[in-house]
Amino acid sequence: DQQVKQNSPSLSVQEGRISILNCDYTNSMFDYFLWYKKYPAEGPTFLISISSIKDKNEDGRFTVFLNKSAKHLSLHIVPSQPGDSAVYFCAASGDKLIFGTGTRLQVFP
Amino acid sequence: DTGVSQNPRHKITKRGQNVTFRCDPISEHNRLYWYRQTLGQGPEFLTYFQNEAQLEKSRLLSDRFSAERPKGSFSTLEIQRTEQGDSAMYLCASSEGRANEKLFFGSGTQLSVL
Numbered sequence: 001d002q003q004v005k006q007n008s009p010s011l012s013v014q015e016g017r018i019s020i021l022n023c024d025y026t027n028s029m030f031d032y033f034l035w036y037k038k039y040p041a042e043g044p045t046f047l048i049s050i051s052s053i054k055d056k057n058e059d060g061r062f063t064v065f066l067n068k069s070a071k072h073l074s075l076h077i078v079p080s081q082p083g084d085s086a087v088y089f090c091a092a093s094g095d096k097l098i099f100g101t102g103t104r105l106q107v108f109p
Numbered sequence: 110d111t112g113v114s115q116n117p118r119h120k121i122t123k124r125g126q127n128v129t130f131r132c133d134p135i136s137e138h139n140r141l142y143w144y145r146q147t148l149g150q151g152p153e154f155l156t157y158f159q160n161e162a163q164l165e166k167s168r169l170l171s172d173r174f175s176a177e178r179p180k181g182s183f184s185t186l187e188i189q190r191t192e193q194g195d196s197a198m199y200l201c202a203s204s205e206g207r208a209n210e211k212l213f214f215g216s217g218t219q220l221s222v223l
Contacts, residue, residue, distance in 0.1 A: 101151045
């Protein structure tokens with residue numbers, strides 16, 4: 001069973017516009033969520049996280065929103081840059097991280 | 110470089126051969142994790158260690174797979190009698206072992222079984 005789901009396998013956004021990546025989870029016991037970014041042939045790199053006691057966390061161009069009642073989180077990137085092109089994974093934390101299937105973001109000029 | 114180090118970066122082997130991968134975590138990290146990633150999927154949890162103790166193993170980890178962390182520092186992941194379905198990127202990650210913390214990943218070992 002997929003406890004963390006990313007239903008959009010890909011997203012294409014113009015440079016300078018906002019990118020919105022979505023993630024849904026099923027286990028209400030999850031209390032910490034993370035976003036990772038991955039380039040080809042490299043390991044995932046931590047991007048931003050949020051605790052379940054918050055509904056928003058911001059770090060520069062990156063903001064993560066959490067809606068606990070809907071079991072949904074989203075990552076906003078604004079403005080999007082070509083260097084943001086990568087695969088983005090959301091993950092939920094228990095004693096280990098459980099990852100979604102990823103969304104490939106392409107930012108074009 | 111004090112990041113997580115994995116060797117080799119790439120491994121090509123024939124079906125039925127044994128392979129072993131190594132992971133050196135960040136030195137002060139107590140926890141070490143192994144994940145596997147196949148094309149189009151997110152990283153899937155395999156196993157993790159708290160110091161030298163292996164605390165959890167996924168059902169994905171068949172009896173052909175064995176992981177060790179003998180002195181609580183580096184770890185090895187061995188796959189015996191490899192199958193084509195074992196082809197994947199094997200990722201190692203480490204953390205301090207506190208609640209709700211991020212994991213630091215290595216660059217992975219890409220295994221191709223021919």
